[in-house]
Amino acid sequence: MKRYVIGITGASGSIYGKRIIEEISKTGNETELVFTKNGKDVFLYETGYDIENFTDELCKNGAKININSNNDLFSSIASGSYKFEAMIIVPCSMGTLAKISYGISDSLICRAADVTLKEKRKLIIVPRETPLSEIHIENMLRLSRAGAVIIPPVPSFYGRPSTVEDIVNNTVGRIMYSAGIENKLYTEWGEK
Numbered sequence: 573m574k575r576y577v578i579g580i581t582g583a584s585g586s587i588y589g590k591r592i593i594e595e596i597s598k599t600g601n602e603t604e605l606v607f608t609k610n611g612k613d614v615f616l617y618e619t620g621y622d623i624e625n626f627t628d629e630l631c632k633n634g635a636k637i638n639i640n641s642n643n644d645l646f647s648s649i650a651s652g653s654y655k656f657e658a659m660i661i662v663p664c665s666m667g668t669l670a671k672i673s674y675g676i677s678d679s680l681i682c683r684a685a686d687v688t689l690k691e692k693r694k695l696i697i698v699p700r701e702t703p704l705s706e707i708h709i710e711n712m713l714r715l716s717r718a719g720a721v722i723i724p725p726v727p728s729f730y731g732r733p734s735t736v737e738d739i740v741n742n743t744v745g746r747i748m749y750s751a752g753i754e755n756k757l758y759t760e761w762g763e764k
């Protein structure tokens with residue numbers, strides 16, 4: 573069994589975080605979940621689900637999800653000695669992205685991301701903002717140079733998506749593949 577850290581912040585695009593939690597749960601792997609206050613509020617606003625009720629329901633059906641408070645810097649994921657495969661911040665606000673890019677570890681999400689980078693584990697950031705300012709782009713560049721993988725939620729259209737679900741799955745599949753989780757959520761170019 574593998575363990576993944578999922579961070580959810582207050583950028584638009586909570587649906588991506590929701591779908592990734594669902595998909596990891598289907599694999600039988602474990603999720604360490606942490607969300608910001610605005611992450612919880614935007615999740616409710618955009619998906620109609622309270623994030624804790626949503627994960628409770630998944631756990632009743634066998635999912636292994638542990639919720640960590642973003643204020644709890646004593647949490648296991650705040651330490652490099654606690655093993656996990658990868659951390660995915662999805663969606664990632666420009667505020668959280670900026671803090672991580674400057675090594676400001678004053679919340680659990682930022683500290684866990686800092687730990688992921690220092691341990692040379694995979695940190696996947698799914699930033700969401702448009703248009704992007706020079707500050708946003710510089711912060712992403714700094715994170716990319718530090719080893720993070722930046723996956724903006726930008727779908728491809730050569731798979732000819734016909735629903736919003738297809739479009740969301742395209743990005744979810746790419747994020748999961750980058751985290752080392754095989755899936756069939758998107759069409760590979762050249763796939764028969």
Ligand SMILES: Cc1cc2nc3c(=O)[nH]c(=O)nc-3n(C[C@H](O)[C@H](O)[C@H](O)COP(=O)(O)O)c2cc1C
Nearest residue numbers: 581582583584608610611614665666667668700701
């Ligand atoms: C409905 C809604 C949508 C938002 N969308 C974005 C967004 O796409 N990108 C972003 O950087 N901030 C967005 N924000 C603003 C962030 O929530 C805000 O900057 C917050 O302080 C981020 O804090 P956090 O990273 O701790 O969640 C949005 C806010 C609301 C209420």
